[in-house]
Amino acid sequence: MNKKVELQNLGVRNYKETWDYQELLFKRILDLKIKxxxxxxxxxxxxxxxxxxxxxVYTLGKNGDIENLLISKEELAKINATYYKINRGGDITYHGPGQLIGYPILDLDNFFTDIHKYLRFLEEVIILTLAEYDLKAERSEGETGVWLDVGTPFARKICAMGVRASRWVTMHGFALNVNTNLGYFDHIIPCGIKGKAVTSLNVELNRKEVPLAEVQEKVLKHFNHLFEAEFFKSETKSLKFTNKFK
Incomplete structure (x- = not known):
């Protein structure tokens, strides 16, 4: 089992460009497994x-309800946002600047073949990361992702998750609100869950900004521990895929 994971820091990238790149990596792994x-x-x-x-950008999962997007295409343009219907699980969510997004494209045959366990591990990575900031983050029963003050009138989501898997190969992943402009969530019913708020790390810590690199370092540490992974870095300037796995 290969537990080496190539870490690629892509910087700020267009959603569609990154989605296409994920699909390319995903397909290459699937093709190799079939071969x-x-x-x-x-x-x-x-x-x-x-x-x-x-x-x-707003993205809607394959079984999501477009009614959870509360503004028109014309209004999207006014707030400099785009929209995509995509092939992950879950409903609608928002991605934007100040959000730490991770897309694990893993062959779970290299780790464990259990999608439920995989999602719980992703949640645990974020829970352990937030604990380092003295925040008690939790799961909310029946609602994938990571929350604060679960079971109270003040429950609020800080990290959304949605994945796709085929033949135990994964794509899509998690989006942790670090310094996110929460006003953009006002234009959707986040994850299709009415009456629940969203939050971000800088708001919870009452700080103007929390360095994304600092949070990423903690996320990678816990990901490495839980998945028993071995990271090696690749700084990718172009999202064109090489043929080295052919």
């Missing part, structure tokens, strides 16, 4: 973790 099975080979499959920020 291994058909030709009775044992070539190691790679794993990736893409870390990125997006310009303002």
């Amino acid at each position: 291994n099975r058909r030709e009775k080979l044992n070539v190691e499959t790679p794993n990736f973790l893409l870390m990125v920020e997006h310009p303002h």
